[in-house]
Amino acid sequence: MKHVSYYLLIVYIIFFISCEKDKKESEKTIVKKEVKVVKPNFLPFKTITLNDLSGFKPTGANWKIVGNVIADRSKEKTFFTEEGTGILLNKNDQEKGSNKNLFTPFDHGDMELEIDVMMPVKSNSGLYFQGRYEVQLFDSWNVKKPKYVDMGGIYQRWNNEAPKGKEGYEGYSPRVNAAKAPGLWQHLKVIFHAAKFDKTGKKTKNAWFEEVWLNGVLIHENVELSGPTRGGGTNADEKPKGPLMIQGDHGPVAFKNIKYKLYEGNTFTLSNITRTEYENVKNLPINLDTISKEKEEKVDGFTLVDVTKSRDKKMVVHSGILSVPETGKYLFEGHANGISELYLNNKKFLNIRGGMDKANIKTTTLEKGDIPFKVVYNQHAPWARGFSLHVEGPNMQRYSIQEGTKKGEGVFDPLKGIIVEPKDKPVMQRSFVNHEGEKHTHCISVGTPQGIHYSYNLATGSLLRVWNGSFLNTTHMWLARGFKQLGEPIGFSVTMHGDLEFASLEEDNSPWPIPLIENKGVKQLGYELDASRMPSFSYQIEKTTISNSFTIPEGTRQLNKSITISKGKNLWHKLADGESIKELPDNTYVINNESYYIDFTGNDLKPIIRNIDGKDELLVEVPKGDSTINYSIIW
Known part of the structure; x- marks a missing residue:
């Protein structure tokens, strides 16, 4: 019996070790970034x-x-x-x-x-x-x-x-x-x-x-x-x-x-327009014949401005004739906080919903001449207010079909709103930050009196963006409910790769890993301020302590980055990626997708340029032990 128990114990230990190994291997699994396909909101040039x-x-x-x-x-x-x-x-x-x-x-x-x-x-x-x-x-x-x-x-x-x-x-x-x-x-x-x-x-x-x-x-x-x-x-x-x-x-x-x-100044002509107001319903689509009309009248133009400016629950339908000036391909783009539908030629053409930030886009070929149109807009709640409908076509500049609206109305202007500006010392502001279409939640932006600023992802230890000029627009954080919680850079910005900056690679051609769920494997150690109140950020990854600090030289537009690596194993550091990276004779690298320079002079280590999945990457191998890397980002 003792032998059987001993045997079972050995089997259990082997099974446990195997599971732990599989777990660790799964944590190191390299997953390629999902490439998001964004539908263009314009016709080809x-x-x-x-x-x-x-x-x-x-x-x-x-x-x-x-x-x-x-x-x-x-x-x-x-x-x-x-x-x-x-x-x-x-x-x-x-x-x-x-x-x-x-x-x-x-x-x-x-x-x-x-x-x-x-x-x-x-x-x-x-x-x-x-x-x-x-x-x-x-x-x-x-x-x-x-x-x-x-x-x-x-x-x-x-x-x-x-x-x-x-x-x-x-x-x-x-x-x-x-x-x-x-x-x-x-x-x-x-x-x-x-x-x-x-x-x-x-x-x-x-x-x-x-x-x-x-x-x-x-x-x-x-x-x-x-x-x-x-x-x-x-x-x-x-x-x-x-x-x-x-x-x-x-x-x-x-x-x-x-x-x-x-x-050539082409636009649609809308005529014979009837505006009908219906009893409000919760959702669309719905058979309009099954609900009662509250008001119906002939109108000179198509607009929902009076509806979206009120907090009333309303469903409004505009129908009439749309005159197409020229045969060709047309692109329609609609946005709605309420729920809306566009009908062309008596057929539903476009569902418009998802909020004013969501673009509902569809193209179609229209023949020159007159066609029936109908726009159904359902403002089903007091807070669900907002509508826009734009079109572009042959010899037709993109414009709003809806009357009573101005170009750019409702579009965020970073120069207006609640602005944070550093005066005589650096300023740090926590916020969400958008990076390549993805919202990062654990971020800090640092603004300096010299007018050079940057955003840093505390969760992954990654530089997200650098810019110059004014610092940060916090309107989306502090106005009303601060729905988006975004800190928006005001000046001209350049986007960095935003991936993990350090990783171990099994092979020279191994894909660069992406952060694990909940950024597991990256341990934040906080930040410290120097005498001038510039922060240095520290974290641990793969039992290696890494610290990032930044300085700004006077009279030039660049950000100097200093990285110290302590008690580490062999790691690779990713400096940049882009559609094309070239080394210049002075040990400077030009990154072409965002078009900025990285000046790597003064280091004993030598970066390499590799191409993975059609994208160039600039990497440098950091040996085991204590190391320091210094380089400049110039734009």
Whole structure:
């Protein structure tokens, strides 16, 4: 009997050890990140293919198609290039007077343009809409108070007959400096509207820039121009249309990913509209014939503003005729805090529900002509208020079908609301933080008087975002019930990878692990403040203690990161990931998906660049024992 008991005990111990081993192995299981597919809320752009210069009018020898460009950050106006395709380069290397501007073969009136641009040190160029109205391109890195001459500025007009020193007027400065460091790709988005003329050729409306965005930051809104900017001709030169021009005689510049849409002012016409109010119901869909009508009348337009501004429970139906101006593909996007449905051609086309943050999107091809439409909106509770419906189509800029609404109404503006600004010492603010579409709950944002700020995930020990300018908008935390609990960066921000920063890899090509459920395996040790009140954050992972501290050098836009690793095993540190990572000759790395630099000079360790699942990763192996890593993030 003793032998049997002893045998059973051994079996139990082996089984227990095996289970514990399986448990530990399962805790180390590497799970790939889920790739979230986001449905686009816009129709496709037209693109200018950069295989050669055939997408432009014939021009000078200063223009060339290349495969890659790298700016020499130690010299002004200097690019290194590689052969290939995909990048439009102005070398600006011809004799004086021989560097030519570049024009599109098509003319445009109203236009939406998106383009990536790279400026070398101290270079200068410009985008001239219709060849007349300039958005400035300039190396404006570290400029504290941008002017019209800086990156994204709308250049001034010029009057040769004015007194000396007063010739320039009507230049418009960007509201913030969102320009990146020289040699980094920058994204520009512009919505431009041409001047309008009557049948006699008399101007009836000035040209205007509806929006100018630089690197995801709105820097101009509704800027009206009384005439062409300097270099764009005189008032007599204004016309309904003209080509897009890229300035070629001021300095080297590179472009890629050029895409655009042309608009002719098309809109739907709604007519014969009947508005019917019904007894409120709890949900949709419902047979309207089964509930009683409370009111019915003919109306001139479609709007629910009066309903959504009240706290009344109401169900309102608008029906009528929708006139389609042009055959083609149309995209509808609806949002509703209540419950809504859109019918086209007597068929339910789009369910609109899920809150004002949820986009309900659907595309369809419509023939030119008249079709019946119906919009059902059910405001089933006093707090369930809100509705929007936008459409985009051929030669039709996205707009709201609903009357009585303004563009951007209800859209969060980070420059307005409850703002936290550091004054003479750093400020720390706990909040939720959005990172690549995911809300992280255990985060802290650190703002500094120097205007360089960052957000840090305390749960995983990961840097999430860096930015410069103003610090934090806390409106979504402190206004009313603080429903979203989000701290929103105000300035121009750059997103870091946000993954675990340290991990062990079984093989060189093992996928980078994601945090386990409830961040198991990462133990937070809190943070300490130095004499200047800058924090250092510590945590343990795989029996290794890691501390992160950050400093900001004066007079430059960068964040210095210092990491100490104590009593550790062999680990890998992930510095960055992106669509493309390249090492530069000065031991600096350029990260192309967010387009920022990592300067790794001064370390004994050497990072590697590897490609996993189509994405480049910048990793460095940290040996067992005590180590220190120092590097800078520059943008």
